[in-house]
Amino acid sequence: MTDPCASERDGDLVVLGGGPAGLAAAATAAEDGLRVLLLDSTPWLGGPIWRPGPGATPPRVAQRWLARADSAGVTIWPQATAFAACPPDVLHVERGRDVCRVRWKQMILAVGAHELFLPFPGWTLPNVMGAGGLQLLVKSGWPVRGRRVVVAGTGPLLLAVAAYLVRQGAHVSDILEQASWSALAQFASRLAWLAPSKLWQAATLQTRLLRTRYRPGCWPVAAHGADRLDAVTFTDGTRRWTRDCDVLACAFGLVPQLRWPGLLHCRLTPRGVWVDDYQRTSCDRVWAAGEITGLGGVDLALVEGQIAGHAAAGNNLAAARWFARRARLQRFAAQLDRCFQLRTELRFLPTPETVVCRCEDVTWRAIEACSDVRAAKLYTRCGMGSCQGRICQTALQFLQNWSADHVRPPAAPVRVGSLAGADQEHADAERTELP
C-alpha cells in the first residue's frame, strides 16, 4: 500500500514567501540555529519589490539578505506553491509537476500584498494594468520604450513607477493622484519631520518627471478601445479630459494576501493579520511578518521579519531590540494611510454594464442585486473563477463594504492532479530529509 504521506520533508521552521519579510525571517531564524525551509511561488527571490530589471542585479540590500540566508544554511525552494495544510501540520506544496508534503513545527507567514484593482468602464481592456504590475512586467522584459503611458491612482508608488517608466524610455504624459492638494501638503509637512530622507527621495523622483503633468485631485473614469487601450478619460470631479495613450497603469493601493492566514484561521484586524509584540499570530506556532500584518513597506517588513525569525527561534531578547524601530516605521505607515485614503467618488465608477468579476465576466448590475459576497458567489459566480476572488472581492470590500468570504483550500491555484495527489510516483522520488 502506498503511504499517503510519502515524500515528506521536515524542518524546524517553514517560511511562506521569499520577499523581504520572509528572507529576513528565514535568515535570522537560521542564524539563531533553526533548520529553515523557505518557499516562494515565483522563480525569483526578494518579492516583487526587489525584482531586478532585465540584465540588472538585485539591489544591494537584497543581495545582503540573500547572502545571509545562504550562509546561514536556509533551504530555498523557488517556484514552490504551498496550497493546503492537511492535516494542519503537513503542508502540500506543488513544485512544477510534483507535489511534496512538508511537515512543519513552526511557520512564519510572509506572503505579502497585492495591488487593489478598482473597476471602471474599460478596465478589462488589454494594456490597462496595475502600476506595480506594469513595473514588474517591464522588469521581466515587457517593452515600454516610446509608449504613451498615463499613471493613475494614489500614493508615492505613482511617482516611483512613473520615474521608472521614464527611465525605461516611456512617455508618461500624466500622473493622476486621487488625493487632493491639501491632503498632499499635509503629508509633505509631516514627512519632513517624520522621515526627511523620504522627502528627499520624493523630490529626486520629481526631477525625472519634468515632462509629466502631476494632477492631484484627479482620477480615471473610463478607458477606451476596441481590442486594446486607445485612450483614457479622467476627471477632477467637475471637468473631464480624454488623453490618447497606449498604457494606463493604475495603483489604488495594496491589500494584504490573506488566503493563508484565513486557511489557518488566524485572527484578523481591519489592517491584516493580528500579531502580538513578537509577531506571533493567534494560531499556535504560527508567526506573521511584513505586509500581511498591515501595509508598511520594505523597511518595516525587514524589521518584522527579523523579530519573527528571532522569536520563532526562542530568542525573544534579540527580537525585542527591534521594537522601537518597528514602532517608528508603523507611525510612518499610518501617516501614509491617512493621507492617501481613497475618495468616495471611486465607488461610483462602475456602470451597470461594467464587468467587475473578470474571471467570470459578472457585471456590476448583477452584483449590486446581491446582499453579500456569499450571495454574489451563489447567484452570479462572482469570485469563483481562476483568481478565486483576489481581484473582485478586494474591490467589493471597497465598493460595497462587503467582508471577505471564508477561505477554503486550495490557497493558490494548482493543477487538479496536485490536489488528487495523482503524481504519487514523482512524489515518492522526493522522499528525502532536509540536509
Next chain:
Amino acid sequence: MTDLTIRVNGRPLRVPTGLTVAAALAMADVPAFRRSVHGQPRSALCGMGICAECRVTIDGLAHQRSCVVLCREAMEVVTDD
C-alpha cells in the same frame, strides 16, 4: 545576454534569456493573451501571478500564468485560446 527561440502561435520568436512569457508576447505585439468567458480580449494585469488574466497554453499545458513563467528554448506558446 544570450538569445533563445520560442514559438508563439507557431511563429518563431528570438528573445533574450530571463524574459517572462508575458514579456515575450508583448514583444511579439500579441494584444489578447486569452478570451474571457464572454469572448472579450484580455492581457496581463497584476504582473505577479495573482489575477490569472495572462493565462496561455505553454507546451500543451493550459492555463499557465505567463507573467510568472520564464521563456525556455523551443517553448511552444499558444494564445487567445
